[in-house]
Amino acid sequence: MAGNLMRKVSLIELLFVPFFLLLIVYPIAAIIFNLTPAGIAKTFADPLFWTSVGSTILTAFFAALMGLALALGFGYYYIFRKGTVMYRVADFLNDLPIALPHTVAGLALLLAFGRKAFGFAGPTGLAFTLFAVTLAMFFVSYPLAARTIASGADEIEREVIDVARTLGDSTTRAYQRVVIPLMGEGIISAFILSFSRSISEFAAVIMFGGNVPGQTQVLASYVFTKVEEGEVAMAVTASAFCILIALFLVVGLRMRGKFHA
Amino acid sequence: MLEVQNLVKAYGDLRVLDNVSARIENGRILVIIGLNGSGKSTLLKVITGILPCDNGCVRIDGQDVTSLEPEDRKIGYVPQSTALFNHLTVRENIIYSQKNGRGSPDGFEAVVSMLNLRGYLSKKPKELSGGYRARVALARALYSQPSVMLLDEPLTEIDHAKKEQMLPEFKQVLHQLNIPVLYITHDPREAELIGDAFAVMYDGKLKTIGTTEEAFEIIRAQVLAGAGIA
Helix, strand or coil, X not given: CHHHHHHHCCHHHXXXXXXXXXXXXXXXXXXXXXXXXXXXXXXXXXXXHHHHHHHHHHHHHHHHHHXXXXXXXXXXXXXXXXXXXXXXXXXXXXXXXXXXXXXXXXXXXXXXXXXXXXXXXXXXXXXXXXHHHHHHHHHHHHHHHHHHHHHHHHXXXXXXXXXXXXXXXXXXXXXXXXXXXXXXXXXXXXXXXXXXXXXXXXXXXXXXXXXCCCCCXXXXXXXXXHHHCCCHHHHHHHHHHHHHHHHHHHHHHHHHHHHHC | CEEEEEEEEXXXXXXXXEEEEXXXXXXXXXXXXXXXXXXXXXXXXXXXXXCCCCEEEEEECCEECCCCCXXXXXXXXXXXXXXXXXXXXXXXXXXXXXXXXXXXXXXXXXXXXXXXXXXXXXXXXXXXXXXXXXXXXXXXXXXXXXXXXXXXXXXXXXXXXXXXXHHHHHHHHHHHHCCCEEEEECCHHHHHHXXXXXXXXXXXXXXXXXXXXXXXXXXXXXXXXXXXXX
16 A cells, blocks of 8 residues: 555655745744744734834835836737837846845945935935835835736636727727727736835845835835844844735635636 | 729738728628638738738728728727727717717617617626627627728627628618628628628639638638648
8 A cells, every 4th residue: 555655756846845845834844833922922022013014015016016017018018019129128127126135236226326326306316215125125026926917817818809990099008998998917916016015125125225114114125124123022023024025915816716706 | 982902911921911802882781701710810810900001902981091090990890809898887888989989879779679688787797608708899880880890700709500690681770771891700600691702712822702602612722722631
């Protein structure tokens, strides 16, 4: 019996299962198993924690909205203007923020929108504000939204768009009336992925948005601060909270098909 | 009247349309018969303006529309897949062109009656059979009051028995429009049932023929030649 079972297990399974459990499940479980009642109580009593939760959700939401809006613009080029230089540049640069170290992305934003270039907007330009946090999140999450929208566009039968054109739609109208409604599921996915990526961003946010408790501190930087202060139990609680949010997002992403149907 | 003159469309060295010319009078249905990959669908896409041509011109009622965008050509187009808008109901599909100032309430009543769609107006396209999807696609194109109708194998999803029943009905509806109609198929029997005139397309070339049997002979000769048998 045992021999039969062994023969059915492939080498890939034998390698995949232990590595997956060790490198993916175990670290997440480590956070959960290190939760303590005292740590939970102390974190939940900390107003700065709740401010960082609010800031995280607010900035990630707006970053995802901005990402989705720009990604829809890219989708238009992807469908109707593929031969243009603008499309080629946008397509190429879409991948750049993914490959860049996010500290570099943060520095780029700091130089572009900081005191030197945007001094008229305040003593630090746009930097070290919640808007800066939103911009940093947007910068790193937009490529995901753009790629998701392009995949969604691929799902749409080209002839549907062609027929809309013969029925009198310009390219813009066909995009608004046919492509966007038919891409519903892709749009939801793009938003959720963009939101998830925004929530998890740390380096670009720290560089451009800063880590000012009660102001520009987000959950990721709150965890970092608590570890630095030696408050590991609080860092663990905040991390578990992040995992909870991430789980909600993953479930949302899995449910998107049913929701759209 | 629809006229195409010396249309050329090439992808690299491959000439998909090789100096194609044709002329269809109002009220006539020209059927182009050809195998897959012979250039039939490309011809329709060039006439609609969806694909640009490399050379030649397209005229509708004497006006050169070659440089116009698809939305400005007033062409009714029914592609092979029917390409219905799945997020809209049958009614919304049919009156889609109303958003662009085309069609009329009387026209809606007329196409719905002609194509027996009264009982299906609130359904979504996914709830329809292949036959009714084809009817809706035709109704949507007819409602837009086109100057020319182009149909690219619109009954692909339908079995032969159903086609035999639907094609005479479609022919009658198309004749009532009194506009030029270009109908594409690879099925000589389908061509016979719907067409007033026939042409065969092979290797990007169009040749006018008298009967569908001639198309069959030409295509057979081409296939055999291609296989090195004849």
